[in-house]
Amino acid sequence: NAGVTQTPKFQVLKTGQSMTLQCAQDMNHNSMYWYRQDPGMGLRLIYYSASEGTTDKGEVPNGYNVSRLNKREFSLRLESAAPSQTSVYFCASAPLDGSLSNEQFFGPGTRLTVL
Amino acid sequence: AQTVTQSQPEMSVQEAETVTLSCTYDTSENNYYLFWYKQPPSRQMILVIRQEAYKQQNATENRFSVNFQKAAKSFSLKISDSQLGDTAMYFCAFMKVRAQKLVFGQGTRLTINP
Numbered sequence: 001n002a003g004v005t006q007t008p009k010f011q012v013l014k015t016g017q018s019m020t021l022q023c024a025q026d027m028n029h030n031s032m033y034w035y036r037q038d039p040g041m042g043l044r045l046i047y048y049s050a051s052e053g054t055t056d057k058g059e060v061p062n063g064y065n066v067s068r069l070n071k072r073e074f075s076l077r078l079e080s081a082a083p084s085q086t087s088v089y090f091c092a093s094a095p096l097d098g099s100l101s102n103e104q105f106f107g108p109g110t111r112l113t114v115l
Numbered sequence: 116a117q118t119v120t121q122s123q124p125e126m127s128v129q130e131a132e133t134v135t136l137s138c139t140y141d142t143s144e145n146n147y148y149l150f151w152y153k154q155p156p157s158r159q160m161i162l163v164i165r166q167e168a169y170k171q172q173n174a175t176e177n178r179f180s181v182n183f184q185k186a187a188k189s190f191s192l193k194i195s196d197s198q199l200g201d202t203a204m205y206f207c208a209f210m211k212v213r214a215q216k217l218v219f220g221q222g223t224r225l226t227i228n229p
Contacts, residue, residue, distance in 0.1 A: 031215055040124070042206055042219035043160075050215055058216065090160065094215070102148075102210060104217060106160035 004107035023091030138207030
C-alpha cells in the first residue's frame with residue numbers, strides 16, 4: 001500500500017496564478033483532510049471531507065476550494081495564489097469507521113512558494 | 116474551542132539521555148484523545164503515541180511514554196535512551212472522541228547530539 005500520496009512535492013507560483021494540489025489514499029478511508037504548516041504555528045486544518053460528496057471548512061479555509069472526487073481522492077485548489085499561501089501543505093486520511101480512535105495518516109507534503 | 120500549547124520551541128540533549136517535551140491543552144470536553152506526532156527532516160508526519168482521556172494508565176510505546184495529567188490538562192512526552200534518529204519536530208495534538216478535527220500545538224524542535 002502506498003498510503004497517502006500527494007502531488008506535486010514542490011511548486012513555485014506567481015501571485016494570481018491558480019493550481020490544484022492532488023491527494024489520494026489507498027487505505028479505503030472515509031475521511032480526508034487538508035492542512036497547512038507554517039513556521040511556529042503547527043498544522044492548521046483548511047478543509048476536510050467526512051465522506052465522498054461532503055466537504056466542510058476547517059480553521060483557515062479562505063482562499064481555497066476542495067473537491068472530494070471519489071473515496072480515494074481529495075484535491076485542494078488555489079484559484080488566485082497569494083504570497084500568504086506560501087506554506088507546506090499536508091493531506092491526511094482517517095477511517096472514521098465508528099471506532100473510538102480516529103488516527104490520521106499523513107502524506108509527504110507539498111512545499112508551495114508564491115512569489 | 117480547543118487549544119494546544121507547547122511552550123518549548125527548541126530542545127537539545129545528548130544521545131542516550133532522557134528528555135521530556137511539554138504540552139498543555141484547554142478543553143471543556145471530558146472524553147478526548149491526545150497524540151504526539153514526530154516530523155523528521157523528511158517532513159513525514161509519524162504518530163508516536165496516543166492517549167485516551169478515559170484511561171488513567173499512561174500510554175507507552177517502547178522508549179516513548181507519556182505523563183497524562185487530566186486535571187491539570189497536561190500531556191508530556193518522555194523519550195528514554197534518546198537516539199540520533201529521534202531528532203525531529205514533535206507536535207502534540209488533541210481530538211474530541213469521534214470528531215474529525217485534530218488541533219495541533221506549535222511544535223518542539225528536538226535535537227539529539229552525538
